[in-house]
Amino acid sequence: MATPFLSTANSFFPSSSSSSSTSLGPALVSLNNQNVQRRTLCKAFNESPIPIPALTKRSFSLCFITTSLVLAAGNGCSDAVAAILEADDDEELLEKVKKDRKKRLEKQGVISSSxxxxxxxxxxxxxxxxxxxxxxxxxxxxxxxxxxxxxxxxxxxxxxxxxxxxxxxxxxxxxxxxxxxxxxxxxxxxxxxxxxxxxxxxxxxxxxxxxxxxxxxxxxxxxxx
CATH class of the missing domain: 1.20.120.290 (Oxygen-evolving enhancer protein 3 (PsbQ), four-helix up-down bundle)
Known part of the structure; x- marks a missing residue:
């Protein structure tokens, strides 16, 4: 009973080294080409610089705020975060205050001489x-x-x-x-x-x-x- 089973199993494998080399050759070449392509792609990916977006003052503030909210939620950072967000508005307000003060001083000068x-x-x-x-x-x-x-x-x-x-x-x-x-x-x-x-x-x-x-x-x- 064992002899028929072994003979059937042997039919799935070539009996000589020359036939094995002949049947597996194209498969090995194909597999090798695939490995070369994978290595090439990996190398190109690793060597390609990742573009870093330019950070404006506002975008930096938003990034900082997002990080702060994630890492320090509930730790009293809201006032500091709000201060950064309003930095641009504060600068505009400061300029307006300076202009208003200049106008007021000019008006006082006119009144004093009138x-x-x-x-x-x-x-x-x-x-x-x-x-x-x-x-x-x-x-x-x-x-x-x-x-x-x-x-x-x-x-x-x-x-x-x-x-x-x-x-x-x-x-x-x-x-x-x-x-x-x-x-x-x-x-x-x-x-x-x-x-x-x-x-x-x-x-x-x-x-x-x-x-x-x-x-x-x-x-x-x-x-x-």
Missing amino acids: GKEKGYLQDLVYKLSQIGQAIDKNDLSAASLVLGGSTDTEWVKNASVAFNKLSSSAEEKTQVETFNSSIASLISSVTENDVESTKVAFVESATALEKWTNLTGLTGQLKGL
Whole structure:
């Protein structure tokens, strides 16, 4: 029983070395070529430089933040991370503060050298105070005497000169326009003896003047405000 089994098994293997060499030769050559290709690919991969992306300040911050959150979560690092993220914004804010300070110093210089214009504005405050007291007593005739009946009154024109010299920003100029409009309405209302309209126009004029002085930095330099 053993002899048939062995003979069958032997049929799967060549009986001579020459036949073995002949049948296995092409397979060995193919296998060797595959090994050479693998080594070539590995060498090329190992020697090829891995491109490193350029890091900007923002991308570096994000990388640092990601690492910090992973390695130090819950260890109180959030404030430091936020500070790095906001570095660019802080620089922009610093530049804005410097520009604002420069403008403020320039405005202070203009105001310091504008004694005549500040005198015009002080007279304006006194005139509005007199008009307000007259309106409070419903004495529109007294208010009319101070107003002069038109915007060509000297103190109104002088105030306009001061406004034009000391106003630089859009907000300041807007308040000047509001004042000029309301003072014209005040004169018209007093002339027409309209008490209610006079009171509204007076409040608008005084409010515009107060806002303007706050914007220009004249608050505290004019008495009566």
